[in-house]
Amino acid sequence: MQSRKKILVVTENNTCNRGIHGIIGAMDGSLTGLARRRLSPVLARRLREEPAIVLNGPRTVGKSTLLGELAGSLGRVVIDCDDPATRAAVRNDPGRFVAGPDPVLIDEYQHVPELLDAIKAELNQDLRPGRYVLAGSTRYSTLPQAGQTLTGRVDILDVLPLAQTEIDGSAGDPLVHHLLDGADPVDAMTRSMTTRDEYARRITSGGMPVALRRPLGRSRSRWFANYLNLVVDRDVIELSRVRQREMLPRLLSVLAARSGQVLNIAAVAEAVGMEKSSAENYTRLLEAVFLIQRLPAWGTTLGSRVARMPKVHLVDAGVMAWLLGLTPEKIATNDPSTLTEYGHLVETFAVGEVLKQASWWDGPVAVGHFRTSTAEEVDLVLERDDGSVIAFEIKAGTRVDVADLTGIRALRSRLGTRLAAAVVLYTGHLAYAHEEGTAVLPLDALWTPQP
Structure with a gap:
């Protein structure tokens, strides 16, 4: 399984480098060519100082690419928990997967929160720098185990949309x-x-890198629609049992109209037609x-x-x-x-x-x-x-x-x-x-x- 993943990492890295990094080249401002993420040297420095690093950010912004680049330069493989088969294997025996040679690289780790307990056990024995790099599309602080498991032992780097x-x-x-x-x-x-x-x-x-690779107009608009559906249907639903899934896009639209303004949850709840407590909970999920x-x-x-x-x-x-x-x-x-x-x-x-x-x-x-x-x-x-x-x-x-x-x-x-x-x-x-x-x-x- 690991040798197959190594091939996948190389393939994904070659593909994603073209889609995640780039410079404006087309007349409509879409991305072409290659460019380095400014976070790459920061990650390299932190790896020499911190025992565990979490790359946190939205889907499709380039976290997997950063992991892939690191894997290629160090001769490591990426454990991809977004893959159902890999996820099941890791969930069955998390200790085995976190005991590999340093650094252990894990993508979309939030799918298997038990990994954090296994990593804590390893760090209790050895706190030397550069042991783990995790990437996830869910804020680290919102995971149930995160608040207590690796506090004081993990450095969080935000991987945001391209600047x-x-x-x-x-x-x-x-x-x-x-x-x-x-x-x-x-x-x-x-x-x-x-x-x-x-x-x-x-x-x-x-x-958003993938959106920028599409031309302005309907193609890019379709991507935004599909992207938001994916995040709501997969990531939000995985975090919590949402009784009113159809309210999430409506809530997001109201928050978009109030972006840059003081957040008044009571007014947002009234605009959406929700209870204030539900609006607060759903806002935290978004x-x-x-x-x-x-x-x-x-x-x-x-x-x-x-x-x-x-x-x-x-x-x-x-x-x-x-x-x-x-x-x-x-x-x-x-x-x-x-x-x-x-x-x-x-x-x-x-x-x-x-x-x-x-x-x-x-x-x-x-x-x-x-x-x-x-x-x-x-x-x-x-x-x-x-x-x-x-x-x-x-x-x-x-x-x-x-x-x-x-x-x-x-x-x-x-x-x-x-x-x-x-x-x-x-x-x-x-x-x-x-x-x-x-x-x-x-x-x-x-x-x-x-x-």
Whole structure:
């Protein structure tokens, strides 16, 4: 069985490398060619430091490809628990499968949670680095055994949809790394040549690799529909006995319409026609399979007037655009209601790009949003382990007014010198310094190679 799997890994790796990695090459912006995942060197470093690593992320984003690349470079095989026969064999004797030569590589481990107990037993005897790399399409923290089994012994790496720098094949450190390194955002200032239509195309396409390999239009739309059905029918149902399966797509659509906004479960439940407790449980399931993510409130110790409710975002802007029916052509009509939805989509897209770049950073980074009781808000806050803070405000328009800096001013008044950098991202062309050192940057600074 293992020798057969080794052949499968090589075949899958060769195929998936063409589908998971790539650069924009076609006229419609679909993926062609090859490009390396920015997470690959991070994984290599962590493997030298940590006894167990979990690659966590949505289906089809490239976790199996990362495992396959690692298997090829080390001469190992991948134990694929997505395969029913392999899954049955592993479930029958998990100890045998985790006792192999280091590192043991296991894909879709969440199908056999008993593996975690077997790995714990092994690590109780030997905690040397590089023993296990697991990949899964369900959030590690949501698995029943996960909370107690490997706490303190596992390092979790998020494998998210492709970032624009990966899609373009851009070299060099991205903007977020420059800011986390303490660089002045003014140093990143360059004039943008990205058109409004190009922004709309990138933002509505998102970063799901397989979708990006399809041309815009019906083919890509079919993929999104099939993808969501697969995740709901397989992954969600496997996690929990869902009595109202038909409510999940409806709930996801409502959450998509509220992406980038404070999550009010009572209002969501009313919109869907569910009990509040059921809406909360189903929302957690959608979060567990990486369709949505909660951005926690940040700075709650800065005063009683700081809001404590999280925001909700779709994990992929392409999925969100498909759920809302937003296309570049529809956005170009300038319909007011469409532009309102597009504004939320731009925020979700930009937040996702920043979080992807932060996930490649080797140090701990706390993330959240800042909002006061008087609606002064900052869309995204990053906090380094030394307590310094980077603030991002995101605007879909081509102008930045003084009123757009209200949230940053409120945050600066509370943090003082702890606010290391403040950046407003917008879809205009000019880059310039605004009041008190706030940098106004074109949105494409997130994927433009930095000086």
